[in-house]
Structures are given as C-alpha cells and as structure tokens.
Amino acid sequence: MDLGIKNGNVFNGKGVVGKVNIYVKDGKIVEISKENKQAKIEIDAKDMFVMPGLIDAHIHLTGIKGGSLLKTMFEKPEYRVLRASKWLEKLLLAGFTTVRDCGETISLALKRGVSEGIINGPRIIAAGKPISQTFGHGELSHDVPLEFSMALSFSEFCDGVESCIRASRKVLRDGADFIKIFATGGVLSQRDRPEHPQLSYEEISAIVNEAEKINTYVAAHAHGDKGARIAVEAGIKTLEHGTLLRDETLKLMRERNVTLTPTLTIQELIYKYGKQIGVDEWGLQKINEVRESVVNVVKKAEEYGVMIITGTDLGFETGLEEIDIGKNWMESVLLVERGGLSTISSLRASTYNSAFAIGINAGAIEVGKDADIIVIDGDPTENIRDLSKVRRVVKNGKLTVEDGKFL
Template sequence: MNHRIAALAAGLLLALSTQAQTPAAATPAAPKPLVLKAAHLFDGRSGTLVSPGVVVIQGERIVSVGANPKVAANMRVIDLGDATLLPGFIDAHTHIASDHSDDWAQGFYEGMLRFPVEQSFHAERNARATLRAGVTTVREVGAADFVDVALRNAINQHLAEGPTMLVAAHAIGSTGGHCDGSPIPPERMKEPGPLEGVCNGPESCRQAVREQMKYGADVIKICASGGVLSEADPVDVPQLTPEELKAIMSEAHTWRRKVAAHAHGDLAAKLAVEAGVDSIEHGSFLTPATLQLMKQKGVYLVPTRMTQEWVLAKADTYPPKIGGKARAAATAHSEMMKNALKIGVPMAIGADAAVYPHGKNAEEFGDLVALGMAPAAALMTSSIGSARLLGIDADTGTLEAGKYADVVAVKGDVLKDIRATEKPLLVVKHGETVRMD
C-alpha cells in the first residue's frame, strides 16, 4: 500500500511540474471596436435627429456618439446608408413566457397543460422574436411556474437568446380576480395561494410579495382591477383593498422593487396611486382627476394601446363575457389617452405581447402617433420613459458614451415614418449584432 501511495504522489508531482512548465495560454485579443454609420441618429434623450449619425462600440459599451466621432482604421464599420440609428427598444409590459393564440380558449387551456420545462422552450422562441423586433430590454409582468425567472437567468448566462429581462414571477391579486386562474372546479385543480400570487388580506399579500422576491422577481406586478381576458371578473372593479395595497407597496419598496399595477378601472387605479404604486398598466377607464394625480406623484402610465385595438378587433372571437369587456375597455381607452396626452402624464411603452403575436412590439409607436403623439415623443416613451420607469436609465435607454450598446437601425428618417420601427434593419444588444434571419 505504501508503495502505491508513493507512486501516486510521484505521478502527481510530475504532473504538477509539467503543468508549471507549460506556457500560459495567450490572452485573447480584445474585439475590434464596431462602428455603426447611418444617415440619421436619434439619441433618445434630445428628441431630435443628428445627421449623419455614428455610434462607436467597444465590447458591451458605447464609446462615442455623434455626427463625426473619431473612427480609426482598425475598426469594423457597418454603413447602413439611408437609415436611422436608435436606442434599442425597451418594452415595459410584455409576457414573453406566455404564448399568443388566435383561438383564445384553445391557447389558454393548452398552455395550462404544458410542463414548465416545455413552456420554457416556447418562452425562448418568443424571446428571440422579441429581440429581432428591436426590443433589447423587457419588463416581463407575470408568468406562471417561474418560467420568466429561468429564461432571464438563461439569457444572462448566454444559454438562450433574447432581450435583457426584468421579471415579476407570478402576478399578485385576490381570489377570483384577474391574477387568479379561470373558475375551474376546485376538485379538478389545486387552488393557488401566495406562492402562485393569489392572496387575501394584508399579511397574505405581504407573503405573496416575499415569495416572488425569494424566487427571483425584479419587479412586483399586481392586479388592482379586473381584466379583459379573464372569465370571472368585471373589468373595472377594484380587486385589492387599500390595506392590501399598502402591504404590497411597503414590502416591495423595502426590498427596492418597483410595483406595476394592472388597472383598467379608475377607482382601482386611484387606490393604487394613493398607496404608492410606480406605474398603472392599461388604464382604460382613468378619469382626468386620476391622471392628474398620477402626474402629480410621478406615476407612469403604460397604456398598451395596440393591445386595446387588437382585442377590439378580435372581440367577436372571444367568449361572450370577454368580448363584451374588450369592447368596453377599448372604447374607453381612446378617450383616456386623449386626456393623458393633454395632461402630460409620464408614459412608458408597453405592448402586452402574448395578447397579440410576439415580435410586433414596435407597432405601439405608430399607434401612439395615430392618437396624436409626436413621433419623437412616442420613441421617447421607450428610451427615456421605459428606462426611467424600470430604473435602468444609467445603463441603457439612450445612445450615449458609457451606456450599453443597445442599438436598433431602421430604414429612412424615423421621424417621417414611425412605422419603420416595425421592420428593423439591424439590432445590436450589448455590443453583439443579432442575426435577423
């Protein structure tokens, strides 16, 4: 035995000696700086175009931006010609982890029957489509089974392709509300609790917040009012009490998490704003008084305009209860948006993908312009608007030196053709060009 140990020790010493004599691997050369050139540049902060436009990128970050930054001979240059360079789009309200189906009932129940691992493959497909649409950052506002948390982690580890994600895990709401499941007989399905985002009473709601944060939520999403695509609830009634709302806000904000409130109804939104919410999602029935209160408190509106138009067009294909709610919410939303624009409520873009097909996110810009918003202002609901709401404006949202190289190129002058945002020519995320095929 002693001879054996001696032999092993000698072998180990020889191996270590050989390893020590092996030259260290050469440090890989830093990638060449990337230069993007185009006829125009919209930096996302000034609200104006620079012509021509140049962005110089080193690694993940922007080095310089402007009409004539210094370009060295060793740099890789992509000249896009008659195009506009823009900050990568930031969608503040999406559901990448969920699928769209033109048949609402079939899609809803098929999704419920999938294993979480299977759904994660669907989620990655949706993430790829979203990134190719020019969306380099998203806020995922509610997903089952922590699929969104897993997808975010996989993207961060370069195991999956998609936008940078801030995720909510399960959206939080009351029993029977929009964040609860459909009214399936209880003996056929396990009733959800705080872990799944269903809570009743302040302490139960506090627990639901803690559960989501424990398992990785970056943001807390709540259902303050009823919803359109849910079967059991009226669309506009409050679904959380003032005490429940205060418990949610205090817990989330203590952990430095922001809170997004799904709220079609005016009273529900008002209660959420008074409790300290950071954003109101949808806002179909908001009155001028509540919009004024939001402006006063700096609460963002994420209007999800294109979703309203989508559900109105599809209303006849939904179950009757849902179709009726879709018509009422979409009709009221138009008037609400006119008031919101007049009052000057801070806005962030959010397209609510999964209600409609993934990869169409940028249609929201054109829909906002159709309501009377200036093209530059519509674009800034993404750049400055979404970035500030999400708390990431120090790192992304505008084309400025030191920020992540998240860039989209679209054809022509984007301020003359806002719909050009719907067909990006090039997408760069964190300095890496995205395959557009």
C-alpha cells in the same frame, strides 16, 4: 473602440440629433461625435435611422398559441418554455433589446437562459408570479374549483395584509425584479369587471413596502378609476392599462411620477381578432368599452404630462399578419394612429420613457448608457410603421443581428 456606428440619422431616445457617429466600448456608449475614429467593427448607417433598442415594457412570455389564456393553466411549462424561447428570438430580430414580463411563472427561467447566453433574446426584466386577491383578475377562470385555481393559475394569491407581505416575500425570493399586482378586474378574467377595485389600500401599501425595502417597485394592473386611484395613493410606480382613468387620477399620477402603459395592442387584438383566435367568451364581451375609453385617456395623459411607456400585453402567439409576437412595434404604431401621439413622443415612449420606468441603464444614446442600438432602413419620424424595418441590432455593445439573421 469595439464598435462604431457611422453616418446614421440619430434619434437619441428624446429627440433627433441628426448625423453623428456612435462609439462603443465594453458594452457601453463611450463617445458620440462627428469625428471619424477607427473601431474593430464598423457599421455604415448612411441613409439609415439609428435609435436605442426598442422596449416592450408589458409582455407575458407564456409560450401559448391561440387566444385562450386558460390554456396556460393546463399546458406543461416545459413545452411553453420551448415556444417562448422562439418568441425571444423573434423579438430580438425585430429590434427589441429589452422586455419586461408582467407576470408569468416561466419568465424567471427564460431570463436566466438569456443572461447566461443559452438562448438568444432581449434582456428580460421579470415579475415572476403576479399577486392577485382571491376572486381576482389573476385567476383567469372563476368557475374552476378554487384549489385548482390556486395550484394552477399563474398568480400568487393573497388576502389581508399579513398574507400580502408573505406573498411579496415569496415572489421576491423566487427572483422577481419587481412586483406585479392586480388592482382591478380585467378583460380576460371571467367574472370580475374592469371597473371593480381589487386589493385594498392597506394590502397594496404592504406590498409596496416590501418592494421598496429591496429598492424595487410595484406595477399595478388597473382599468377602473377607483382601483387605480387606490393603487397610486398606495405608492405603485407603473400603472398598466389605465383604460378608464379620470382626470384627477391622471393628475395625481403626474404629481407622483407614476407612468402609464396603455397596452393598446392587446385591446386592438381582442377587438379585431378575438373570436378568430379563440379568446374566452367573457373577454369578447368586455373589450369594447375599454378599447373606446383608452384613446381619450392617452390624449389626456399626454396633455397632463404623465409619462407614457410602451407595452403590448401580448401573451400568446396568434399567427395573424397584423398583430403577433415579433411585431410588438405595433404598440408604437397604435400610440400614433389611435392615441394621437406625435411620432417623436411615440418613439420616446418605447425607448427613453420605458427604460426610465423599468429602471434599466438603456433606452438612450448617451455616453455611459448600455449600448442597445438598432439601425432602421427608413424613418419612423416620418412613418412610424418603418419601425418594422430593423436591419441591425446591437445588444449590450455586441452586433447581434444583421439583415434578419443572428450573427
């Protein structure tokens, strides 16, 4: 055995299984038992909580400081990469062993940097450029001239079925692991509204078809019910935000196994601190309604059996005490404190559910899974905020972090 984690109280991604030892070889979990076996590296987790590594399934690794996303258009990518690489360190130190980037041009390079061992960080599943219609959420500002927007925004523009096929192939060619689309307006885009549908059924179907040809899927940003419904009917697999969803759409999501990422963190951040951190004026005006409405959506989703996953939607560092990059466990906290989920449901969302949704062989302490495991000095089933007390991080079978430092 390469690694043994012994005597800890284990949550396996679905529930608490109590005191068992976990053995790892060649990056995989190979045995879970009460037996005491020798391993090259042994971690004594007595009085500690052991669980799968955390997953943030909706982040934007922009490398931007402050709350104006417009800056992403005008700041040099080389500089943003440097900042984002620091974010990746913070995330891994905090126990995040996987993040899914839901749209950011530099994320593909960051992903390669991590997988080649050039920089420390969680495994990255990346969308690269998201797909947006003209006058869509992916433009951020609708006042800058269109040519500027097309050249500088983080999105790939498409209008019409042919154009959507072309855009899909382009982003997949760039190396995207999945395709991210904008199916409604949003909060941080200037002149559209969260309830406005964007892209048609035919356009989204064409994008889904291109993704499925290479065994991947489409993630859709959707606030309003109408646009969300069109996206679900067209075959998307993960629905992002979903703040204004109605019952019928939630039931359809359950039927079609579409997951929900409520992204409570970004809403809390903009609501509480938006002005302070410089969020563009239009964002401040639109936040209240979606932040109020999403609480009920989370409760209904849980009731109907829609799979809920964790994603902060953080796309900039804030310098704030409460919500910032590296404190992405805040989503699990908010799912309990605002969404009314049990602590176990919330932990399941950030591990087993998220791994299932984004298609990685992790998120569970089961034989055969990738050994992404964290050791916590506390008990998040008692107090979800104990997720902030991660002491050790095992990523891909390797003990990577000990007491807040990289090994």
